[in-house]
Amino acid sequence: MDGQEPPQFYTGLVAELYAPLRAAGVPDPEPYAAFITASGEPALELGCGQGDPLLALRARGLDVEGLDASADMLARLRLRAEADGVEVVVHHSTIEAMELRRHYQSIFLTRPTFNLLPDDDTAWHALERIRAHLEPGGTVRIALFAPERTERGALGTARPHITDDGAEMSVTPVSETRDVANRVQITTLRYELRTAEGDVRVEERPWLIHWYTQDGFRALAEEAGLRVSEVRAPDGSPAAPEATDVVVWLEPDPTWDQPRAARTGGGAVVAAAMLGLEQVVFGERPKVQVVAEAEADGLDHGDIDLDLDDPAQSRITLAAED
Numbered sequence: 206m207d208g209q210e211p212p213q214f215y216t217g218l219v220a221e222l223y224a225p226l227r228a229a230g231v232p233d234p235e236p237y238a239a240f241i242t243a244s245g246e247p248a249l250e251l252g253c254g255q256g257d258p259l260l261a262l263r264a265r266g267l268d269v270e271g272l273d274a275s276a277d278m279l280a281r282l283r284l285r286a287e288a289d290g291v292e293v294v295v296h297h298s299t300i301e302a303m304e305l306r307r308h309y310q311s312i313f314l315t316r317p318t319f320n321l322l323p324d325d326d327t328a329w330h331a332l333e334r335i336r337a338h339l340e341p342g343g344t345v346r347i348a349l350f351a352p353e354r355t356e357r358g359a360l361g362t363a364r365p366h367i368t369d370d371g372a373e374m375s376v377t378p379v380s381e382t383r384d385v386a387n388r389v390q391i392t393t394l395r396y397e398l399r400t401a402e403g404d405v406r407v408e409e410r411p412w413l414i415h416w417y418t419q420d421g422f423r424a425l426a427e428e429a430g431l432r433v434s435e436v437r438a439p440d441g442s443p444a445a446p447e448a449t450d451v452v453v454w455l456e457p458d459p460t461w462d463q464p465r466a467a468r469t470g471g472g473a474v475v476a477a478a479m480l481g482l483e484q485v486v487f488g489e490r491p492k493v494q495v496v497a498e499a500e501a502d503g504l505d506h507g508d509i510d511l512d513l514d515d516p517a518q519s520r521i522t523l524a525a526e527d
């Protein structure tokens with residue numbers, strides 16, 4: 206796991222109750238299998254959680270790996286994989302800081318994972334990392350949506366489930382805030398579990414959804430070196446221009462040159478995708494991260510001049526390896 210603060214929602218009791226209480230049901234693997242077949246292998250699912258649709262895709266023999274920020278979700282995925290006799294490679298990292306050795310032809314996120322990234326700055330970092338892990342001819346498929354407000358009458362109403370062994374569980378939306386200017390809705394969800402033995406556990410968690418207009422998402426992707434090639438409704442029909450519940454396909458922009466895209470929001474100085482640069486000020490980015498990226502991109506980190514007193518003055522000289 207990278208050194209950044211991981212998102213906390215899908216941990217502990219929520220990871221335990223996620224599968225039996227999920228409102229949207231198990232994602233159909235079919236559209237993802239079709240995507241990988243069309244776009245190519247290897248593939249990577251970001252936010253693979255407990256393994257839907259990743260395990261079904263692996264069971265079909267597709268070369269697809271997973272990545273997730275939650276160790277608890279990945280632990281459940283590994284148990285399922287073992288029980289089903291499916292071999293799978295998964296990485297523990299946030300999307301926005303991922304540094305994997307492999308590059309991929311196909312990268313995808315099921316709904317609502319991209320909308321869990323809390324703001325545009327984090328989303329830009331995620332898109333930049335996605336681009337850095339794509340093969341030159343690769344394709345990205347991202348499902349996006351905008352949440353409805355929870356109806357007043359639904360606040361306080363539990364969605365229950367009883368397991369075969371008599372455990373009672375529920376999730377209840379208890380309050381909600383909506384910030385339209387920043388396209389953020391936070392619903393506080395109460396998860397409850399009463400085991401057959403009568404033990405009770407309760408957790409309240411803020412579930413944050415950050416949404417996009419199609420134009421806003423396109424602009425953010427372009428800043429990260431990705432071009433939107435197609436936008437469709439979830440059923441595959443053409444998407445209306447104002448639709449926010451969409452599936453977006455993206456490709457790397459071959460004309461993108463990285464330095465102008467450095468995004469400084471959130472206080473982080475980003476030496477965004479350093480390929481092509483001779484010298485990079487990496488500022489607040491940890492040296493180890495810059496070096497790992499350089500290596501992953503096949504660059505030799507020749508001169509490193511690390512100024513511990515003033516990290517923004519530090520320099521790293523990169524050259525293509527012979």
Ligand SMILES: C[S@@+](CC[C@H](N)C(=O)[O-])C[C@H]1O[C@@H](n2cnc3c(N)ncnc32)[C@H](O)[C@@H]1O
Pocket residue numbers: 212215232251252253254255256257258272273274275278298299300301315316317318321322
């Ligand atoms: C709604 S769940 C979907 C999981 C999976 N598709 C499934 O059905 O089992 C979203 C997943 O995204 C992960 N996630 C959220 N934010 C993330 C981030 N910034 N980086 C990596 N994973 C993240 C969560 O840990 C969670 O497992």
